[in-house]
Amino acid sequence: MTGTIEATGTAARTVDVWKVYGSGEAQVIALRSVSVELGKGKFTAIMGPSGSGKSTLMHCLAGLDSVTRGEVFIGDTRLTGMNDKKLTELRRTKVGFIFQQFNLLPTLTAEENITLPLSIAGRKPDKAWFDTVIDTVGLRDRLKHRPTQLSGGQQQRVACARALVARPEVIFADEPTGNLDSKSGAEVLGFLRNSVREFGQTIVMVTHDPVAASYADRVIFLADGAVVSELFEPTADTVLDKLKNIEVNAPSLTKAEAQQ
Amino acid sequence: MIKATLKSLLARKLRLLLSGLAVVLAVTFISGSFVLTDTLGRSFDKLFETVYENTDIQVTTKPPIEGDAGFALPTSIRSEDIAKVKAVPGVEKATGQIAVNGARVIGRNNKLVPNTTGTRLGANWTGDDEVAKIRDGQAPTSDNEVMLNGQVAKDSGYKIGETVKVKTPADNLIHEFKVVGIVGNSGGRDSIGGEHIVFFTEKAAQEFLLGAPGTYSLIDVRAASGVPLATLQKDLRAALGDQYLVETGAELAKKNAAPLKQIFKFFNYVLLGFGVIALMVGIFLILNTFSIVVAQRTRELALMRAMGAGRGQMVGSVLTEAFIVGLIGSTLGLLAGVGLGALGAWGLAQTVDGLEVAGLAVPPAAIILAFAIGIPVTLIAALMPALKAAFIPPIAAMRDAATADRPLTWITISGAVVTLIGGTFLFLGLNGTGSGTTTLLLVLAGVLVLLVGSALLTPFLCRPVVSVIGRLFSWSVPGKLGRRNSSRNPRRTAITAAAVMIGIALVTGISTIVSSVEASATKAIDKQLAADLVISGEQTSEIPPTIDPADLSRIRNIDGVDRTVAVTYEFFAKAGDKDAFVLAYDDWAAARAVLHLEQESGNIGEIAPGQVVLDKNTAKDANLKVGDTVNLQLPKGAKQMQVVGITKESDVANGWTISMPDAQALFRSAAPISAYLTIDSGASAAAVKKAVDADLRNSPEVTVQTRDEFVDSQLFFFTFLIGAVQVLLMVAIAISVLGVINTLVLSVLERTRELGMLRAIGLRRSQTMRMITVESVVISLFGTLLGLGVGAGLGISVVKALKDQGFSTLAMPWGLMGAYLLAALVIGVGAAVIPAVRAARLNVLNAIAYE
Structure with missing residues (x-):
C-alpha cells in the first residue's frame, strides 16, 4: 500500500504495529502488523466490522494507547516509548479529537469549550482563525450557550470547532455522527470535508457508516486487526460493496499480509 | 429486591465505607462516654470499698x-x-x-x-x-x-x-x-x-x-x-x-x-459533646452519601421500576441499604467506643496515683444508645433521597441526560423560615425571664434550629459565595474548571459545606463567648486590682494555704514595697441559712484603695467588730440593705452582724467583709491567705518580686506573682476551655473531611468521561489534580466562611444578650478565626489527595470508551 502518499507528505503513520491484549488462552490480537500512512491534508476514513481493531488503531495513532510492537509517528515525531507527560504535550499541540458522545464540559459555554484546548495549553486563540472556524460551523449566535442548551448537531459542531481551533496536525474523529440524526450528521460531515478542502486540515475518522465514509478522500478497511483493503474517492455504494465483500470472504491473514 | 440491594451494596464497598464511617464516629464517642463513666465509677467504688473494707x-x-x-x-x-x-x-x-x-x-x-x-x-x-x-x-x-x-x-x-x-x-x-x-x-x-x-x-x-x-x-x-x-x-x-x-x-x-465520680462526670460530658457534634456533622455526611448513591443508582432503580418494581419497593431498597450501613456502623462504633472508653478510663486513672482501673464491662445503656442512635439516624438521612428516587419517572432516569437542576426556591424559603424560628428561640432564651432550665433549653434549641436553618440556606448562598471564592483560583485553567465544578451541583456542594459549617460555627460561637468572658474578666480585674504583686496559693483542701505572718512582716520592710494588704477568709460560714464567703483584711483602708472598692450605699469607711460590709451583688442575693442585721455562723461561733455599708460590684472582693478582731475570734484560723502589694513608683516589679519570693521561706504553699501573671492564672480556666473547644473542632473537622472526600470521590466517578476527554485534549495529570484540589478547597472554604459567619453571629448575640451578666466586653477570637480559615485550606488540600490521585490515574481510553 505504499506509494499512495501524496506529494504533500505524511501526517501520521504506523510501522508494523501489533497490539495484543492479555496472554495465553485469553490472548486477543487487536492489531496485526498494521502499517498505514495517512496523507497530510486528506480526509481518511477507517472502516471495518465490530472488533476489527479500527478504534484501537485510531487510539494508537492518537497517542491514547500504547502499541505492543512497532512504531507510531505523528509527522516526524515518534510516539512509541513516550511517557505520559510527553504524550499529553503531544495531544495538546498536534492532535485534535472529536468524540461520538460530543464530550463537552457542561460547566463551560460553547465558546469556552471551543477554546479549552488552547486554554489548557496556555495559548491565546488566533482571533481571525477563531472567527473563520466559528463562521464555518455556523455557531456565531450560540457562543454564550451552555451545552445543555444546544441540540446534538450543534454540540457536535462545537466539538468540531474545538478540534479545529487549535490547528492540530491531525484531527481524530471517533464515530462523530454515531449519535446524530442523518441531517445533523450530514452537516457535520460536510463541515469536516470542507475543513480538509479549504484549510488543508488532516482528518482521520473511524466509522462503520458507509455514507459517512463516502465523505472521505480515502477509506481503509480493517478486519481482524489487519488492513484488508482500501478505496480512493469512495461513494456510499462502493464502500458498501467493499464491506459486503470483506464480510463474505472471511478475512485471511495471508491476504492482509500479501497486500503489503 | 433485598438480594439486589445487598449485591449492589457489596459491589460498592467504598461508598459503604464512607457513609458508614460517619455513623461509626458518632456512635464511638457516645458509647465511649458511657463506658468511660461506668468503668471509672466502678473503679472508685472499688477504691472506697477497699478503704472501708474493715x-x-x-x-x-x-x-x-x-x-x-x-x-x-x-x-x-x-x-x-x-x-x-x-x-x-x-x-x-x-x-x-x-x-x-x-x-x-x-x-x-x-x-x-x-x-x-x-x-x-x-x-x-x-x-x-x-x-x-x-x-x-x-x-x-x-x-x-x-x-x-x-x-x-x-x-x-x-x-x-x-x-x-x-x-x-x-x-x-x-x-x-x-x-x-x-x-x-x-x-x-x-x-x-x-x-x-x-x-x-x-x-x-x-x-x-x-x-x-x-x-x-x-x-x-x-x-x-x-x-x-x-x-x-x-x-x-x-x-x-x-x-x-x-x-x-x-x-x-x-x-x-x-463526689469523685461527680468530678469525672465532666469528662463524660466532654465525650458526649463530641458524640453530639459527630452526630450532627455525621447526619449531613450520611445524607450526602445517600443522595449521591441514589443519584448513581438512578438508572439501576429506573430499570427496576420499568420492570415493575413499585415505589414502595424502591424506597425499601434504599432504606434496607441504610439499615445495613447503620447496623454495621453502630456495631463497629460500639466496639470502638468500648475501646475508647476503656482507654479514657485508664488514662484518667493514671492521673490519680494508686487508682486501679476496674475490669472492662459494657453498660447496657451504651449498647442500647449505640443502636438507638446509629440506625435511626442513618434511616432518616437516607429517607429523603430514597423518596426522591422513587418519584423520578423511569424513562427520564434511563436517558443519559443529567437531571436538570431543580429550583432552589422551596429549600430557600424553608431555610429562611427555620432560621427565623431558631432566631426566635434564641432571642426568647436570651432575653426571656424564664427559669434557668427553660433558658438553657431555649438557647440550645435555638442554636440547633438555627444551624439546621443555615444548612438549608447553604444551597442558595452557594452560587454567589462560591463564585466569589472561586475568583481567587481562576488565574489558571484547572483552577477555573475546579471552581466551575464546585458550583455545578449547588445542593451537593452546599450539603458538603454545611457539614464543615456546623463544626466551625459551633467552635467559633463558643470561642467568641469564651474569649469575651475572658476579656471581660481581664478588664474587670485590671480595673479593680491596683496591686503590682499578689501573693497567693492554690486551695486543694478544706484548709486554705496561708502566708507565715513573720514572712509577711519581713516583706513589708522590703525596699520598694509600698503597701501590703493581707486578707483571710472563711468558707465554712452561713449568713442566715445560706452559705457565705466571709473575708477580713488586716488594713481595710488600704484594701479599699488597692481593690478599688467604692461605696454604693451606707458607709464603707470603717468596719468595727459586729459590723459587716457587703458588695452589691451579695447584698442583693441576701436581700439585705444598710442597717439590717444578719446572723453570721462561723466555725467558732455565731454573731449578729449589722450591715454598715455596701460596695459597688467587684470581681476581686465579693462576699461578707468583717473586722479582723471578729475574724480572729470566729474563723478556724485568721492567718493571712493572700496578700496584695503595691510598689513604690520607680521600683522594679521584677526585682521586688524576687525579694518577696526569697522572704516567703516559711510559706511553702504560696507564691508571688506579678499582676499580669496573677490575671493569667485567674483566667487559666478560660485558656483551658478554649483549648478544649479546639479539640472539639478536631472531631468535627475529621468528619467533615470525610464528607468532602466522599463528595469528591463520587464526583470524580460521575465525571469519568469528562475527565477522560480533558486528558485526551491535553490536560496534564498535575493539572487534573489541581482542578480537583481547587474544587475541594472552594467547598471547604465555603463551609468555613459560612461557619465563621454563623458562629460569630451566634457568639455575638449571646454576648450582647448577657451584657448585664458580666459580659462587658465583646472580644472576637480573630486569631482563631484566621487559623480556621487556614485550616480550611489544609482540609481542602488534604481531602483532595485521594480523589485527585484517582482522577489523575484515570485510564483515558476506558474513560472515553462508550458504555
Missing part, C-alpha cells in the same frame, strides 16, 4: 456548718461518747480514731509536696490491720515522731530517721517531726488511692490535728459476731441521739465515692 460502723458528729464541694469541718468526739458506744449491746469494740485532712508535708525544696488527689490526711496510728501495715521502722512512741505512708515517702523522698516538716491543720503552722516508720497498704501498694497520710501518736494527733486534747474525729465500731449491722446501727442511733452520724462501711464507701 469498717463495720463509724460514728461521727454532725458538722454544725457544711461546706460545699465535699469539704467538711473536722468533728470532735469525746471520750464519754466512746464509753456510750461501748455500752450499746452488740458492740464488740469501739476505738476512737483521729483522721483530719490538711496534714501537709513540706518537701526538701521547702515547697508543699505535690499530691494529685489533694488528700493529705493526718491520723493517729491504731495498729496494723488488713489494709495498712508498718512496712519499715516502728510506730511513733513520742509526740514528735511520725510515720509516713508509702505515697508520702515516695513523693517527698523522706526516709526513716530524717526530720520532716508538716504544716498541721489545727493551728495551720509548720512543725518538725522525726520519721520513725513507713506504712504500706495491702498488695504492696504505697497508698489506696494516691492519698498522703502522716501517722502521729494519739496525743500528738489530738493536739496538731484537732487542736483539742481528749477528742477524736470518729469512733470505729466493731460489731460482735452474729449481730446484724442494721440492728446495731439502729441501736447506736437510739443511744447517741441525732447530733451523731452512724454510718456503715458500705454507706461510707458510697458517700465518699460520689
Whole structure:
C-alpha cells in the first residue's frame, strides 16, 4: 500500500504495529502488523466490522494507547516509548479529537469549550482563525450557550470547532455522527470535508457508516486487526460493496499480509 | 429486591465505607462516654470499698456548718461518747480514731509536696490491720515522731530517721517531726488511692490535728459476731441521739465515692459533646452519601421500576441499604467506643496515683444508645433521597441526560423560615425571664434550629459565595474548571459545606463567648486590682494555704514595697441559712484603695467588730440593705452582724467583709491567705518580686506573682476551655473531611468521561489534580466562611444578650478565626489527595470508551 502518499507528505503513520491484549488462552490480537500512512491534508476514513481493531488503531495513532510492537509517528515525531507527560504535550499541540458522545464540559459555554484546548495549553486563540472556524460551523449566535442548551448537531459542531481551533496536525474523529440524526450528521460531515478542502486540515475518522465514509478522500478497511483493503474517492455504494465483500470472504491473514 | 440491594451494596464497598464511617464516629464517642463513666465509677467504688473494707460502723458528729464541694469541718468526739458506744449491746469494740485532712508535708525544696488527689490526711496510728501495715521502722512512741505512708515517702523522698516538716491543720503552722516508720497498704501498694497520710501518736494527733486534747474525729465500731449491722446501727442511733452520724462501711464507701465520680462526670460530658457534634456533622455526611448513591443508582432503580418494581419497593431498597450501613456502623462504633472508653478510663486513672482501673464491662445503656442512635439516624438521612428516587419517572432516569437542576426556591424559603424560628428561640432564651432550665433549653434549641436553618440556606448562598471564592483560583485553567465544578451541583456542594459549617460555627460561637468572658474578666480585674504583686496559693483542701505572718512582716520592710494588704477568709460560714464567703483584711483602708472598692450605699469607711460590709451583688442575693442585721455562723461561733455599708460590684472582693478582731475570734484560723502589694513608683516589679519570693521561706504553699501573671492564672480556666473547644473542632473537622472526600470521590466517578476527554485534549495529570484540589478547597472554604459567619453571629448575640451578666466586653477570637480559615485550606488540600490521585490515574481510553 505504499506509494499512495501524496506529494504533500505524511501526517501520521504506523510501522508494523501489533497490539495484543492479555496472554495465553485469553490472548486477543487487536492489531496485526498494521502499517498505514495517512496523507497530510486528506480526509481518511477507517472502516471495518465490530472488533476489527479500527478504534484501537485510531487510539494508537492518537497517542491514547500504547502499541505492543512497532512504531507510531505523528509527522516526524515518534510516539512509541513516550511517557505520559510527553504524550499529553503531544495531544495538546498536534492532535485534535472529536468524540461520538460530543464530550463537552457542561460547566463551560460553547465558546469556552471551543477554546479549552488552547486554554489548557496556555495559548491565546488566533482571533481571525477563531472567527473563520466559528463562521464555518455556523455557531456565531450560540457562543454564550451552555451545552445543555444546544441540540446534538450543534454540540457536535462545537466539538468540531474545538478540534479545529487549535490547528492540530491531525484531527481524530471517533464515530462523530454515531449519535446524530442523518441531517445533523450530514452537516457535520460536510463541515469536516470542507475543513480538509479549504484549510488543508488532516482528518482521520473511524466509522462503520458507509455514507459517512463516502465523505472521505480515502477509506481503509480493517478486519481482524489487519488492513484488508482500501478505496480512493469512495461513494456510499462502493464502500458498501467493499464491506459486503470483506464480510463474505472471511478475512485471511495471508491476504492482509500479501497486500503489503 | 433485598438480594439486589445487598449485591449492589457489596459491589460498592467504598461508598459503604464512607457513609458508614460517619455513623461509626458518632456512635464511638457516645458509647465511649458511657463506658468511660461506668468503668471509672466502678473503679472508685472499688477504691472506697477497699478503704472501708474493715469498717463495720463509724460514728461521727454532725458538722454544725457544711461546706460545699465535699469539704467538711473536722468533728470532735469525746471520750464519754466512746464509753456510750461501748455500752450499746452488740458492740464488740469501739476505738476512737483521729483522721483530719490538711496534714501537709513540706518537701526538701521547702515547697508543699505535690499530691494529685489533694488528700493529705493526718491520723493517729491504731495498729496494723488488713489494709495498712508498718512496712519499715516502728510506730511513733513520742509526740514528735511520725510515720509516713508509702505515697508520702515516695513523693517527698523522706526516709526513716530524717526530720520532716508538716504544716498541721489545727493551728495551720509548720512543725518538725522525726520519721520513725513507713506504712504500706495491702498488695504492696504505697497508698489506696494516691492519698498522703502522716501517722502521729494519739496525743500528738489530738493536739496538731484537732487542736483539742481528749477528742477524736470518729469512733470505729466493731460489731460482735452474729449481730446484724442494721440492728446495731439502729441501736447506736437510739443511744447517741441525732447530733451523731452512724454510718456503715458500705454507706461510707458510697458517700465518699460520689463526689469523685461527680468530678469525672465532666469528662463524660466532654465525650458526649463530641458524640453530639459527630452526630450532627455525621447526619449531613450520611445524607450526602445517600443522595449521591441514589443519584448513581438512578438508572439501576429506573430499570427496576420499568420492570415493575413499585415505589414502595424502591424506597425499601434504599432504606434496607441504610439499615445495613447503620447496623454495621453502630456495631463497629460500639466496639470502638468500648475501646475508647476503656482507654479514657485508664488514662484518667493514671492521673490519680494508686487508682486501679476496674475490669472492662459494657453498660447496657451504651449498647442500647449505640443502636438507638446509629440506625435511626442513618434511616432518616437516607429517607429523603430514597423518596426522591422513587418519584423520578423511569424513562427520564434511563436517558443519559443529567437531571436538570431543580429550583432552589422551596429549600430557600424553608431555610429562611427555620432560621427565623431558631432566631426566635434564641432571642426568647436570651432575653426571656424564664427559669434557668427553660433558658438553657431555649438557647440550645435555638442554636440547633438555627444551624439546621443555615444548612438549608447553604444551597442558595452557594452560587454567589462560591463564585466569589472561586475568583481567587481562576488565574489558571484547572483552577477555573475546579471552581466551575464546585458550583455545578449547588445542593451537593452546599450539603458538603454545611457539614464543615456546623463544626466551625459551633467552635467559633463558643470561642467568641469564651474569649469575651475572658476579656471581660481581664478588664474587670485590671480595673479593680491596683496591686503590682499578689501573693497567693492554690486551695486543694478544706484548709486554705496561708502566708507565715513573720514572712509577711519581713516583706513589708522590703525596699520598694509600698503597701501590703493581707486578707483571710472563711468558707465554712452561713449568713442566715445560706452559705457565705466571709473575708477580713488586716488594713481595710488600704484594701479599699488597692481593690478599688467604692461605696454604693451606707458607709464603707470603717468596719468595727459586729459590723459587716457587703458588695452589691451579695447584698442583693441576701436581700439585705444598710442597717439590717444578719446572723453570721462561723466555725467558732455565731454573731449578729449589722450591715454598715455596701460596695459597688467587684470581681476581686465579693462576699461578707468583717473586722479582723471578729475574724480572729470566729474563723478556724485568721492567718493571712493572700496578700496584695503595691510598689513604690520607680521600683522594679521584677526585682521586688524576687525579694518577696526569697522572704516567703516559711510559706511553702504560696507564691508571688506579678499582676499580669496573677490575671493569667485567674483566667487559666478560660485558656483551658478554649483549648478544649479546639479539640472539639478536631472531631468535627475529621468528619467533615470525610464528607468532602466522599463528595469528591463520587464526583470524580460521575465525571469519568469528562475527565477522560480533558486528558485526551491535553490536560496534564498535575493539572487534573489541581482542578480537583481547587474544587475541594472552594467547598471547604465555603463551609468555613459560612461557619465563621454563623458562629460569630451566634457568639455575638449571646454576648450582647448577657451584657448585664458580666459580659462587658465583646472580644472576637480573630486569631482563631484566621487559623480556621487556614485550616480550611489544609482540609481542602488534604481531602483532595485521594480523589485527585484517582482522577489523575484515570485510564483515558476506558474513560472515553462508550458504555
